[in-house]
Amino acid sequence: MKRPFNFAPGPAMLPEPVLTRIQSELLDYQGLGFSILEAGHRGPQVAEIMRSLKARIRSLLKVPDNYDILFCQGGGRMQFSMVPMNLLGAGTLSTYIITGAWSKAAAKEALRFGRVQTAYSGSGTRAPANEELEVLPESSYCAYCDNETIHGVEFPATPMLTDAPDVPLVADMSSNFMTRPVDVSRFGLIWAAAQKNFGIAGLSIVILRRDLLGLATAEVPTLLNYGVYSRTESVPNTPPVFQLYVANLMAEWIENEGGLEKLNARALVRASQLYTVIAELPDTYVSHVAEGSRSRVNVVFRLRDEALTSVFVKEAAAAGFINLAGHRSVGGIRASMYNAMPIEGAVKLADFMRDFAVRHPAKTKIVVPA
Ligand SMILES: *Cc1c(COP(=O)(O)O)cnc(C)c1O
Numbered sequence: 001m002k003r004p005f006n007f008a009p010g011p012a013m014l015p016e017p018v019l020t021r022i023q024s025e026l027l028d029y030q031g032l033g034f035s036i037l038e039a040g041h042r043g044p045q046v047a048e049i050m051r052s053l054k055a056r057i058r059s060l061l062k063v064p065d066n067y068d069i070l071f072c073q074g075g076g077r078m079q080f081s082m083v084p085m086n087l088l089g090a091g092t093l094s095t096y097i098i099t100g101a102w103s104k105a106a107a108k109e110a111l112r113f114g115r116v117q118t119a120y121s122g123s124g125t126r127a128p129a130n131e132e133l134e135v136l137p138e139s140s141y142c143a144y145c146d147n148e149t150i151h152g153v154e155f156p157a158t159p160m161l162t163d164a165p166d167v168p169l170v171a172d173m174s175s176n177f178m179t180r181p182v183d184v185s186r187f188g189l190i191w192a193a194a195q196k197n198f199g200i201a202g203l204s205i206v207i208l209r210r211d212l213l214g215l216a217t218a219e220v221p222t223l224l225n226y227g228v229y230s231r232t233e234s235v236p237n238t239p240p241v242f243q244l245y246v247a248n249l250m251a252e253w254i255e256n257e258g259g260l261e262k263l264n265a266r267a268l269v270r271a272s273q274l275y276t277v278i279a280e281l282p283d284t285y286v287s288h289v290a291e292g293s294r295s296r297v298n299v300v301f302r303l304r305d306e307a308l309t310s311v312f313v314k315e316a317a318a319a320g321f322i323n324l325a326g327h328r329s330v331g332g333i334r335a336s337m338y339n340a341m342p343i344e345g346a347v348k349l350a351d352f353m354r355d356f357a358v359r360h361p362a363k364t365k366i367v368v369p370a
Contacts, residue, residue, distance in 0.1 A: 005345035008323035009149055009298065010175065010196040013340040018249045019349050034245050036245050041238045049241075050234065056251035057369040060260055062104040063184050063207055070226060071234040071244060076174045078224075079204055080109035083143060083170055083189065086226045088114050089215035091140035097133060097159065098108065100124040100148030100173070101329060102172060110143070112172040119144075124151035124330070126290035128159070130152030141188055142167050147176035149196070150327040152300030153293050158186050168212060177205065178254060179339060180264035188212050194243060197297075197338045199250045203243035254339065263339055267296040270337045270346035277353045283362035285353065302332035308360055309333065315356065321349050 006013045017218040029036040029045060039045045054069050063069060072078065072261045083106075084094055092114040096107035098121045110116050119135050119142060120128040135142050142161055148156040154176060161167055168188020177192030184190065189208040208226060228236045257263060275294060278285040278301050287294065287301045303309050312333060313325045326332035337346055 002320075004317075004320045004322045005341065005349065006322050007335045007337065007341075007345075008325070009334060009336040010193075010338075011201050012196050012336060012338045014199075014246075014250075015253050015340045018246070018253050018340075022246065037242055039241065041235065041241055046239070046241055046244070050239070053244060053248040053251055056248065056255065057127070057205065057207070060251065060254060061182060061184055061207070064320050066210050067184060067207055068210050068213065068230050070208070070229040071239060072204045072206055072229060073202060073240050074204065075201060076172070076191075076204060077105070077109075079172070079191045079193075080106045081103050081112075081205070082206075082224050082226065083141070083191070084110040084113040085220045086216045087141045087168065087170065087189070087212060087225055089140060089217070091138070093117060093136065093139050095119045095135050095139040095142040097128065097142065097144035098122060099127055099145060099153050099155075100151035101327075102148055102150065102174070103143070103145040106143055106145070106172060114140075122153075123150060124153060125288050126293040127153055127155045127283055130160045130162055133159060133161060133168055135161045137164040137167065139164065139167050141170050141174070143170040145174075147173070147295055147297060149175040149298050149336070150300075150330060150334075152287075152289050152298040154295040154297070156292055158183065168209065175293075175336075175338075178250075178260065178263070179297055181260045182364040194250075196336075197250075197298050199247040200243055202240045203247060205247075228242040250339075264296075266338075266343060267337070269343055270341060271296045271299055273343075273346040273350040274301075274335055276355070277350045281354070281357045282366045283364070284357040284360070295337055296367070297336060297359065299335040299337065300326060300330070300332060302326075304362060304364075304366065305360075306331075311360070312356060316349070316352060319352055321345075322350060 026035055057069055061233050092108050095117045097119045098104050107116050119133045131347050168187045173190055174193040175196045178197050191206045194203040213230050214227045222228055277286050324333050326334040
């Protein structure tokens with residue numbers, strides 16, 4: 001069976017060795033005669049998976065000792081609620097940096113719990129420079145989205161809150177978690193849904209500085225309280241065993257691939273294949289994302305002739321490149337290339353794009369200033 005290159009934004013491609021490993025031990029987990037899907041969540045197998053996953057995340061991301069690693073359910077969007085519920089504490093003000101749809105949605109949810117100040121509000125074309133960020137020191141935290149999955153806008157470096165250096169920085173890394181090294185000590189909290197780079201839907205990883213635990217007020221529901229996850233080793237109730245198992249296999253795969261520096265180098269090679277074609281063929285393709293903010297993992301672009309968008313998606317799928325349609329809110333094309341996408345997938349898609357431009361010549365020539 002020849003598997004297509006799957007450019008889906010999430011749930012997304014998993015490495016083949018991870019899939020075959022799941023398949024091989026699905027009926028009989030490590031010689032026990034039963035499946036991990038049938039194992040009790042307080043038994044030794046699940047405890048070992050959770051211990052191993054936590055240790056691997058700590059080692060891959062060099063998570064300092066004063067940070068806790070928590071596993072939550074409810075997907076990425078539940079963190080939009082958990083962050084304000086837990087970090088506002090006695091405060092009433094939070095700050096959001098808006099660079100696209102996900103940070104906007106996060107800020108909107110935070111309005112249920114207090115006042116929200118916008119440190120920067122963009123239209124999904126670039127990440128702000130540090131000097132543009134306005135953050136009040138009384139803010140309980142400042143949240144942003146490290147990679148806007150829908151717009152293809154990624155922060156080239158961790159933002160610096162120069163006006164308010166003590167305000168904890170909170171990052172949604174759902175679509176670029178485990179794709180590059182991160183200095184965790186710069187953050188109050190990092191969270192990510194697993195289904196893009198680190199496994200399957202139904203698990204979110206939360207890495208937070210321990211002094212931020214225990215801020216939740218008494219009204220915060222038990223299962224939405226980070227402190228409860230910390231105290232129970234992320235077993236406040238039955239945890240998502242299959243998701244944790246797959247994430248642990250992903251973490252092991254990342255180790256075997258050489259770690260986060262290697263994965264970052266690979267992401268840069270993949271993305272540059274596509275951005276190069278876009279620059280080469282301005283009559284056919286255009287990116288609205290500013291250089292310096294272009295995502296390594298979600299390459300978003302448009303066809304100059306919008307009528308060709310659906311033709312492109314259809315012809316690409318027939319050629320073995322699936323799920324390239326842009327998000328329904330923005331249209332265009334989006335090539336999502338997470339950890340599991342081989343470089344070959346990007347190289348071959350770039351070839352397809354060149355070939356497509358030849359077969360569908362532009363009606364008008366774009367003059368690009370030198
Ligand atoms: C996918 C995604 C989410 C939402 O994840 P769900 O699990 O569907 O709630 C949030 N933020 C970003 C940046 C994402 O890419």
